[in-house]
Amino acid sequence: MVVITTQKPEEEVFEALEKWGIKKAVVVSCGTCAALCQTGGTEGLERWTEKLEEKGIQVTAGIVSEDVCDNRVMMKDLRKIDDELKESDGVITLSCGLGEQSLVKVLGRKYPKLPVIIANNTEFMGMTERIGRFYMRCRGCGDCLLNDTGGICPITTCAKSLMNGPCGGMVEGMCEVDNYERDCGWVLIYNRLKEMGRLDLYEKLRDAFDWSERGHQREVVFR
Ligand code: SF4
Ligand code: SF4
Known part of the structure; x- marks a missing residue:
């Protein structure tokens, strides 16, 4: 099963970053479902880092995490970039909505004011036929x-x-x-x-x- 995500239009993400006044950001990329959907993973992280820096937004840290949707994994992964989080004014997540809310929950304990911006739309839980072809078969x-x-x-x-x-x-x-x-x-x-x-x-x-x-x-x- 894969949580299927598609990338939001870039302008929408940049508008959100502007709305929340984000100039320095940590990027958290999902290495599991979103990586399979090409909306996260290492490639997504590199793509977004380039785009953000082109627009003058400094990427203070970028991580690929295996389970952005797992609070425990996020706690462990975020601890490693705590210094970078301290100097950032936002987090961008290349994950599904579950991942975003896991980040909000975990970050909220120490950084309750730090906004988390999601760069993807969550479509559905997908049954895999082959890589790149997923079907919605359960809600x-x-x-x-x-x-x-x-x-x-x-x-x-x-x-x-x-x-x-x-x-x-x-x-x-x-x-x-x-x-x-x-x-x-x-x-x-x-x-x-x-x-x-x-x-x-x-x-x-x-x-x-x-x-x-x-x-x-x-x-x-x-x-
Ligand atoms: S029963 Fe459902 S799937 Fe069949 S025609 Fe009507 S809406 Fe479409
Ligand atoms: S009936 Fe409900 S639980 Fe069963 S496959 Fe459909 S949506 Fe999923």
Whole structure:
């Protein structure tokens, strides 16, 4: 699984740096998912260091960290560049939104006023087909339906996340959303269940998904 990120437009990042008055920055680059998406890693770090310096922003330190999204790893990695952090007025992260928030949390303990600017947009959790080709196949809904749908996720393969079969916008197995360029998720589910001789599961009526309890501030604590 890879958290898929794409690079924000450069102007947007530079606008954010200006808005927060950042002239000296530490750059933290994710060496795992963002490296695979070419939005982080060593290459991303070099690319951004060059761009920032061209615009007159001094890069006081640049690190590639294996787990920007892991508070413990960030605590360890940031300790090594504490002197540089002290003389910086911001941090730029080449990571996903999880990485950014991990940095905010860890840095917040010692440098609560230090802004962290994110240079990427987080797209989705990606299933890898091959390097450079990722698919959104799970949205982490917290109540997995795959056992009833032949292993195909209706939340992500149906453009409207419908729960009970195709809508009226399906034409010859294709979805109206995105101009009939993609398969209808519910046709995929139907075909799969039919192939498996389990159309009884297709007929099962499901309640609408309750996002009110799934969409925000969830946490899982293992004991
Ligand atoms: S139903 Fe879909 S979105 Fe929900 S957990 Fe399963 S795969 Fe993920
Ligand atoms: S056509 Fe199919 S995939 Fe598209 S929104 Fe309707 S049910 Fe979902």
